[in-house]
Amino acid sequence: MHFDLADLRLFIHIAEAPSLTQGARRAYLSPAAASARIKALESQFNTRLLYRDSRGTELTSAGQRLLEHARLIMRQVDYLKSEFTDFSDDSAGHIRIFANTTAVTEFLPEILAGFLAKRPGVSVDLKExxxxxxxxxxxxxxxxxxxxxxxxxxxxxxILHFSTDRLVLAVACAHPLAERTQVTLEETLAYQHIGLNEGTTLFTFLRERVEQVGATLSVRIQLSSFEAICRMVEAGVGIGIIPESAALRHRQTMELSIVELDEPWAVRERSILVRDLEALPGCVRALITTLTK
Incomplete structure (x- = not known):
């Protein structure tokens, strides 16, 4: 079986694009040339990889499996290039990070600012x-x-554990729950909540916890940051479940009360996930060291 890296990269472009034409454009090929290369790949693997029609392309089950392997192969090629750039120095390279809401909005921006300031040759793609x-x-x-x-x-x-946070209830100082030291999730459901936007990790997590107790979360307004939530809470608009680290920081400038959540899931262990730490480029390992030290 013989295929080259350019064919795998083309296949990834087409799989991630709405159509073969757009995928070919990303690979700087004509649609005809791209189609010929895909047919050659299918011949090599002796199976259909894509369904093609007027609406675009769709991966077959074999195509989905090839996409997983192709991504891994191309990432390893990128790692190889990075490792031999400055001979494994951590001063150059590209880092791709998938992270949850708290990481993206709370602590990663500050950590990345210091990390990148020392490494002008490193770039980061951070996605929530x-x-x-x-x-x-x-x-x-x-x-x-x-x-x-x-x-x-x-x-x-x-799985590399690096810190612990907990979810707490933020309420206005005059709120009926402000005098409580602990409160359960069910007890908070009698009041209107202020939450993060639909689709964020934390909002999805909380909604699932509410559904587990057979209730519905009454959301008055959804916002894009913990600071905005705290400002609404301070104004008496509603209550909000947020990370303790965010609540403590914003309490320094706002009139807020913090109430402990009496729930086993309130304590949140933060972890870094990788496939193989030693196989990662120097810049990625350096960032992980920065996070875990």
Missing amino acids: KLSRDIVRGVVDGSTDMGIIAGPVTAPGLQ
């Missing part, structure tokens, strides 16, 4: 993802590393 998508991205090679909170089920991946 749901926990299941973070795990899947590390498994299939879509990302170099994942940052996740809470219990992790990730067979075959290395």
Whole structure:
């Protein structure tokens, strides 16, 4: 079996694009040339990889499997190039990160600012993802590393614990719950909540916890940051479940009360997920060292 890296990269472009034409454009090929290369790949593997029609392309089950392997192969090629750039120095390279809401909005920006300021040759692609998508991205090679909170089920991946946070209830100082030291999730459901936007990791997690107790979360407004949530809470608009680290920081400038959540899932272990730490480029390993030290 013989195929070259250019064919695998072309296949990835087509699989990630709405159509063969757009995938070919990303690979700087004509649609006819791209189609011929894909047919040659299918001949090599002796199976159909794509369904093609007027609406675009769709991967077959064999094509989905090839996409997973192709991504891993191309990532390893990128790692090889990076390792031999400055001979494994961590001063150059590209890092792809899938992370949850708290990581993206709370602590990663500050950490990355200091990390990148010392390494002008390093670039970062940071994307907020749901926990299941973070795990899947590390498994299939879509990302170099994942940052996740809470219990992790990730067979075959290395899990590196680096910090602990907890979810708490933020309320206005005059709120009826402000005098409580602890409160359960069910007790908070009698009040309107202020949450993050739909699709964020934390909002999805909380909604699932509410559904588990057979209730519905009454959301008055959804916002894009913990700071915005705290400002609404301070104004008496509603209550919000947020990370303790964010609540403590914003309490320094706002009139907020913090109430402990009496729930086993409130304590959140933060972990880094990787396929193989030693196989990662120097710049990725350096960032992981920065996070875990």
